[in-house]
Amino acid sequence: MPFLALVLTALALGSLMMATGAYAADRSPMITVGTQEVGLTAGYMLPHRLTQDHTTKQQGPALMPSWMMTVTDPVGDGWYRGQVSIGAEMVYIQFREPFLTHGVGFTPKIKYTFVGWDRIRPYTEFAGGPFWTDLAGKIPEESSRFNFVLTAGFGVSYFLTDRAALNIGYRFHHISNAGTRYPNLGLNASLPFGGFSFFF
Amino acid sequence: MTGQMFSRPLIGSMLAMTLGLGTGCSHWIELAAPTDTTPPANATVATDARVPLLLETIRVTHNGSAIAPPTILERQVLGAIEATRLFSQHYQSGHAQPAASQARVTVRLSIDNIVEPHAGQAAWRGLLVGASMFTLAPFIPLNYDYGAQMSLEMERWDGQTKHYSATSNGSAHYYLFGANPEVIEQLKGQVTEACLSSLLDQVIQDSTFFLAGNTQPQDRPIRTVSVTVRRPSSRAVPVSRSLPDSSPR
Numbered sequence: 001m002p003f004l005a006l007v008l009t010a011l012a013l014g015s016l017m018m019a020t021g022a023y024a025a026d027r028s029p030m031i032t033v034g035t036q037e038v039g040l041t042a043g044y045m046l047p048h049r050l051t052q053d054h055t056t057k058q059q060g061p062a063l064m065p066s067w068m069m070t071v072t073d074p075v076g077d078g079w080y081r082g083q084v085s086i087g088a089e090m091v092y093i094q095f096r097e098p099f100l101t102h103g104v105g106f107t108p109k110i111k112y113t114f115v116g117w118d119r120i121r122p123y124t125e126f127a128g129g130p131f132w133t134d135l136a137g138k139i140p141e142e143s144s145r146f147n148f149v150l151t152a153g154f155g156v157s158y159f160l161t162d163r164a165a166l167n168i169g170y171r172f173h174h175i176s177n178a179g180t181r182y183p184n185l186g187l188n189a190s191l192p193f194g195g196f197s198f199f200f
Numbered sequence: 201m202t203g204q205m206f207s208r209p210l211i212g213s214m215l216a217m218t219l220g221l222g223t224g225c226s227h228w229i230e231l232a233a234p235t236d237t238t239p240p241a242n243a244t245v246a247t248d249a250r251v252p253l254l255l256e257t258i259r260v261t262h263n264g265s266a267i268a269p270p271t272i273l274e275r276q277v278l279g280a281i282e283a284t285r286l287f288s289q290h291y292q293s294g295h296a297q298p299a300a301s302q303a304r305v306t307v308r309l310s311i312d313n314i315v316e317p318h319a320g321q322a323a324w325r326g327l328l329v330g331a332s333m334f335t336l337a338p339f340i341p342l343n344y345d346y347g348a349q350m351s352l353e354m355e356r357w358d359g360q361t362k363h364y365s366a367t368s369n370g371s372a373h374y375y376l377f378g379a380n381p382e383v384i385e386q387l388k389g390q391v392t393e394a395c396l397s398s399l400l401d402q403v404i405q406d407s408t409f410f411l412a413g414n415t416q417p418q419d420r421p422i423r424t425v426s427v428t429v430r431r432p433s434s435r436a437v438p439v440s441r442s443l444p445d446s447s448p449r
Contacts, residue, residue, distance in 0.1 A: 032381045032384060033317060033322075033344060033379060033381065033383075033384050034374075034379035034380040034381045034382070034383060034384060035381055069376060069377075069379050070379075071322040071323065071325075071326045071342060071376070071379065072317050072318075072319035072322045072323065073315070073317045073319070075317065075319040083319075084319065084322065084323040084326060086326035086327070086329060086330050086376065087330075088330070088334070106333075108329075108330030108331065108333060108334065109330065110323075110326065110327055110330055129333070
């Protein structure tokens, strides 16, 4: 856990540094078309063995720097009022179990952010893309090192200032090779995460 | 020979990437041709016949919902009127006022903004761009439409009023990597400016209506001033063109 502790400490310190101007600029964040978001997210992967054939308890910390572009102004009325962002994310996972191995991926990402609650903004997100890991081949579920990762999840952003937000959330994480080699049972996991974003 | 075989694909790839990035980061603004046919107007008026103007109210709606007029819009409106030089002084409600006994023209402006961000289209196209690992980013444009309809009521010191109206529309087109809040602000600014110009052209054509009687003493020569509508440097044109710079002016 030292890696995760280090990352979470860095996130916390970063958030505290951002929070110094939080109350000086006490106005609602204005995220409009063309606003870019750069973020850093960290989490810990916890395994789900969905069938009896799944035996691997893969787990470890994950780090996900991301970039997003807001492509709509807030649309809709009521609780679902929100806006769409498109972007991409790098994902690095250090598998601590069952073997110390690594995984790196690149995932285009789409996010819908609900904007009806001022500084607190829930969101849902979906991402998918290629993923390389040397864990495959050492476990019964996956045979090829080249895989794909699909994630879907939700989270909440709290805007510390009108340009910086703290995020926490949950993702369901799936890794498989799309049937390019067998066996291909896939690896499934929960990924609770935390991080922060800057908007410009 | 080997060097040539490597260099050609390399050069080709670099050219394709440069072209793709260049296109993927571009944006442009189109203003629709004005619907009214008021020609650009100018006139010459006696300096001393001009009266002060009081901008009493600006009412703004955004897709039908009333919003508080942004300060920058108030300044833009007052600046455009001031630039015509049709009035001797310019006041705004809530600030310094002309003397109660002084002849003045009172202005009430109503602006209805129509915004169409094409949110559904942007979401689907964005999804497509993302699914293609951004390779389609230089080929799939996103759109944002903005329109302004202005109604101007000008009341003379004796209670007579005149009404003017103008409409202007425009669209911003951009690729994903060319999206920028400044693009949308430029679109709104250009549409507003074009609409204001059209409105003030109509006012200039009625310039004599807003002048006080001849108060010029007989022993002094008549001084005159040319009144016209200030033309923005980025004049509304019904053709598309790329904006060379998206930085704030």
